[in-house]
Amino acid sequence: MKAQKNFTEGKILGPLLRFALPVLFALFLQSLYGAVDLMIVGKFAEPADVSGVSTGSQIMMTLTNLVSSLSMGMTVFLGQKIGENKAAEGGKIVANGIILFFIIGIVLTIFISACSGLLASIMNAPEEAYDMTVSYVRICGTGAIIIIAYNLIGSIFRGLGDSITPLVTVLIACIFNIIGDLALVAGFKMGTTGAALATVAAQFISVIISLVLISKRTLPFKLDKSCFKFNREIIKKIIFIGAPVALQDLLVGISFLVILAIVNSLGVIASAGVGVAEKVCGFIMLIPSAFAQSMSAFVSQNRGACKYDRAFKGLKYAIGVSLIFAVLMFFSAFFHGDMLSGIFANDADVIAASWDYxxxxxIDCLFTCFLFCFIGFFNGMEYTRFVMIQGIVGAFLVRIPVSYFMSKQDPVSLFHIGLATPCSTIIQITMCFICLMVLKKGLNKK
Incomplete structure (x- = not known):
């Protein structure tokens, strides 16, 4: 497979950047994919629709991130086998991963469809936007298996060192999502319901086309009926690696849902404003997010080959490049956030609330360039339990308490509530530096 990369030999920065670039484009399209819903709804519907899409998409993102984070177990497991020159074992890993995530998809479909109203209530969805939030979550929940398959394809190929195929799948989904949103939201005035239908339909089309494209490619392993036999050891390994990451992402996602619930209690303008800000954040965090995913693939292969020096050098390069862009993103968002927010909304009050948050x-941009690269590194080293611990500490000991405390101050400021995020990031970075020193010391002894 031509797109497959071996990160255990040769130069580091060049191959890492060439791998990260398609990941970056894929994340950009993924952010655009989610932002298009809010952008078109913001331009052609009411603030209540914006709030409904904002809250509903945040709920769905938290649940789908749980699955995509669990699939990190397959990404790292495959990467290790590539580094050990045992790529032929990949067929059984992929097949058992498909079995595992199909079961999870069925469970999520039933849960989300049945509990959409409860989820909207827990999120304090504003009264004007409650029905719209329920509609968005229920429709997207019905397509949970499709959303899982869509994310699973990317995880498999990143484990093989292929960042091109995930880019293609996201591009296909993004194009059809834009078409669907323009038709259903702008054309047929279906608001939140139209945005949800367009999302599920686009991912379904992307999965079908991607499977056709993948079937015509040469993989470094056989994937036939004989591979689809339940293998307890493979399932346990995928869960062992991925579960801590998934739990961490779930709890971190819940912490952001708690913050959103706090903001929702302030009214529909604040709710819509934070929803717009979250979409903007999806773009300004793209560089560190790309390196986080790339580091997992890069480090897992070098760990499999026992080339730890290359893994550490890769981490330094990733942080250095991310920091350069972090400064630019800080300047743009802090001083020109109104222009960025104006892309997604027309209402002046919503734009002002978004910029404040x-x-x-x-500010957090200046710190996440370190944190995201660390997380990718530790995931690749199979230190996923540490990733879980630092995420939980940041979310529940810092982010939620600080945001709640700030929401009780008079006058209430979305900027002060938002400061909970960089506060938690600083604590998490400190923990990562300590873990890195402990890891180095342990490897030196060996």
């Missing part, structure tokens, strides 16, 4: 995220 966005200034706090701009």
């Amino acid at each position: 966005l200034r706090a995220y701009a």
Whole structure:
């Protein structure tokens, strides 16, 4: 497979950047994919629709991130086998991963469809936007298996060192999502319901086309009926690696849902403003997010080959490049957040609320370039339990308490509530530096 990369030999920065670039484009399209819903709804519907899509998409993102994070177990497992020159074992790993995530998909479909109203209530969805939030979550929940298959394809190929195929799948989904949103939201005025239908339909089309394209490619392993036999050891390994990451992402996602619930209690304008800011953040965090995914693939292969020096050098390069872009993103979001927010909304009050919240995220940009690269590194080293611990500490000991405390101050400021995020990131970075020193010391002894 031509797109497959071996990261255990040769130069580091060049191959890492060439791998990260398609990941970056894929994440950009993924962010655009989610932002298009809010952008078109913001331009052609009411603030209540914006709030409904904002809250509903945040709920769905938390649940789908749980699955995509669990699939990190397959990404790292495959990467290790590539580094050990045992790629032929990949067929059984992929097949058992498909079995595992198909079961999870069925469970999520039933849960989300049945509990959409409860989820909207827990999120304090504003009264004007409650029905719209329920509609968005229920429709997207019905397509949970499709959403899981869509994310699973990317995880498999990143484990093989292939960042091109995930880019193609996202591109296909993004194109059809834009077409669907324009038709259903702008054309037929279906608001939140139209945005949800377009999302599920686009991912379904992407999965079908991607499977056709993949079937015509040469994989480094056989994937036939004989591979689809339940293998307890493979399932346990995928869960062992991926479960801590999934739990961490779930709890971190819940912490952001708690913050959103706090903001929702302030009214529909604040709710819509934070929703717009979250979409902008999806773009300004693209560089560190790309390196986080790339580091997992890079480090897992070098760990499999016992080339730890290359893994550490890769981490330094990733942080250095991310930091350069972080400064640019900070300047743009902090001083020109109104222009960025104006892309997604027309209402002046919503734009002002978004910019106020966005200034706090701009500060966080200067720290996430370290944190995201660390997380990718530790995932690749199979230190996923540490990743879980630092995420939980940041979310529940810092982010939620600080945001709640700030929401009780008079007057209430979305900027002050948003400062909870950089506060938690600083604590998490400190923990990562300590873990890195402990890891180095342990490897030196060996």
